[in-house]
Amino acid sequence: MNDHDARWPEERFRQLRRQADPEIDKVVADYLRTQPDGKSALELVKGVIEELGRAKREARAPSGEPPASEIFDALDFAKELPEWGDDKELLAKGQAVFADYGLYQSAALFCKCLPMAYVEVSSAKVLAGVSNLATHSLTRRVAETGQMLVDVMGLKATDSLQPGRPGHTTAIGLRILHSFVRALVNERFGDRWDTERYGPPVNQELLLATIFDFSVVTWEALETMGVVLTDEQRAAHLYTWSVFGHLMGVDTCRDGPLTLADVEPVSLRLGRLYESSDEGRLLMAKLLAEMEAFMHLGWRKLPRSLVHWMFRDAAYGADRVPELLGVPRPAWWCTALFTVARAAHRHGRLAGPVDGLIRLLVRRVGRHVVVGLIDRHSGGQAPFRIPEELARAWRIRQSAAAVRTRAIRHRTRQRLRRGRAQEGPHP
Numbered sequence: 138m139n140d141h142d143a144r145w146p147e148e149r150f151r152q153l154r155r156q157a158d159p160e161i162d163k164v165v166a167d168y169l170r171t172q173p174d175g176k177s178a179l180e181l182v183k184g185v186i187e188e189l190g191r192a193k194r195e196a197r198a199p200s201g202e203p204p205a206s207e208i209f210d211a212l213d214f215a216k217e218l219p220e221w222g223d224d225k226e227l228l229a230k231g232q233a234v235f236a237d238y239g240l241y242q243s244a245a246l247f248c249k250c251l252p253m254a255y256v257e258v259s260s261a262k263v264l265a266g267v268s269n270l271a272t273h274s275l276t277r278r279v280a281e282t283g284q285m286l287v288d289v290m291g292l293k294a295t296d297s298l299q300p301g302r303p304g305h306t307t308a309i310g311l312r313i314l315h316s317f318v319r320a321l322v323n324e325r326f327g328d329r330w331d332t333e334r335y336g337p338p339v340n341q342e343l344l345l346a347t348i349f350d351f352s353v354v355t356w357e358a359l360e361t362m363g364v365v366l367t368d369e370q371r372a373a374h375l376y377t378w379s380v381f382g383h384l385m386g387v388d389t390c391r392d393g394p395l396t397l398a399d400v401e402p403v404s405l406r407l408g409r410l411y412e413s414s415d416e417g418r419l420l421m422a423k424l425l426a427e428m429e430a431f432m433h434l435g436w437r438k439l440p441r442s443l444v445h446w447m448f449r450d451a452a453y454g455a456d457r458v459p460e461l462l463g464v465p466r467p468a469w470w471c472t473a474l475f476t477v478a479r480a481a482h483r484h485g486r487l488a489g490p491v492d493g494l495i496r497l498l499v500r501r502v503g504r505h506v507v508v509g510l511i512d513r514h515s516g517g518q519a520p521f522r523i524p525e526e527l528a529r530a531w532r533i534r535q536s537a538a539a540v541r542t543r544a545i546r547h548r549t550r551q552r553l554r555r556g557r558a559q560e561g562p563h564p
Contacts, residue, residue, distance in 0.1 A: 231377030408453030431509030
């Protein structure tokens with residue numbers, strides 16, 4: 138048995154699957170006992186979501202007024218960074234990975250990271266069921282996930298994980314929200330939840346998988362796009378997500394950061410989670426509909442094509458993910474392009490130009506997804522916004538006038554697509 142096997146034996150993963158977050162769960166249980174009779178866990182989850190949205194807006198742009206935070210204050214669960222988690226140089230390097238490759242990471246998030254979450258059955262059941270109950274919107278959860286990425290990684294802003302800043306507020310808020318979600322699942326689905334098979338909702342194994350989705354899976358997606366990070370960049374990126382994981386209550390980040398030596402043994406163990414489910418297929422269909430709705434005419438099938446492409450040679454059984462989630466077939470021209478790309482890499486001479494074209498398509502998807510989230514979710518309870526410096530670098534306008542102009546274009550594209558669908562195929 139090597140050192141990695143000793144650190145990550147199969148039994149440890151069984152324990153992680155059986156373990157929730159007892160520290161915060163006790164605090165939340167005590168809080169729930171103080172609530173008036175008849176106040177359901179669903180009402181409290183909605184309250185946490187609303188307060189988290191307000192707290193994050195205040196963290197991004199302080200108004201000078203104390204934010205409403207009844208639940209946050211009642212739980213009194215603010216946490217400082219761990220002693221090992223305040224290396225500003227490493228945090229800056231980790232966050233720079235997003236600042237430098239943000240559009241690629243946006244495409245990676247929606248075309249690979251989220252699908253990886255959807256093939257874990259208990260995760261899909263929670264995401265589909267609770268999101269629909271608490272927000273009546275599966276797609277809004279997608280926007281909130283994108284906003285989390287922006288808030289945690291900031292813009293080379295090493296203070297984003299400090300108390301009172303967006304990344305820290307997000308981490309603590311998610312930890313509290315996850316505990317309320319466990320209470321909600323127990324209240325609404327307790328008699329149907331297979332604890333023996335799935336463990337408690339949002340258990341420690343799933344939280345570890347989530348950290349890997351936002352770090353390791355992202356690197357793999359970037360490499361598929363032709364963006365290869367150095368070991369130094371990967372280590373710093375994983376360190377930053379480990380600090381976030383510590384704040385979010387991830388047990389494997391409690392005493393120190395995850396390292397590059399952990400990547401292979403953990404990835405190998407997590408590969409056993411992949412499975413098809415009705416909830417996972419529904420989430421994937423909603424995700425594709427969200428992305429494809431904002432593609433320009435002629436590009437609608439590009440997101441589904443990139444999903445197939447990013448998983449085509451994935452390790453640890455992840456190459457089955459598109460099939461497990463029922464992702465529709467890619468566009469014929471994407472299939473042809475990826476075939477040419479493979480041939481070009483075998484022969485070497487054309488690899489550069491072909492890779493450049495593929496990276497252009499990836500950036501297009503990433504940019505359209507970000508624009509779509511801004512346009513669809515820039516208002517309301519938890520608006521999606523990106524820092525102005527990033528918006529300028531990505532040539533994305535977030536003003537009300539720009540959003541209205543894009544909305545007109547979007548409605549025009551939708552009418553044209555409906556018209557073509559009604560006409561049917563031409564003879």
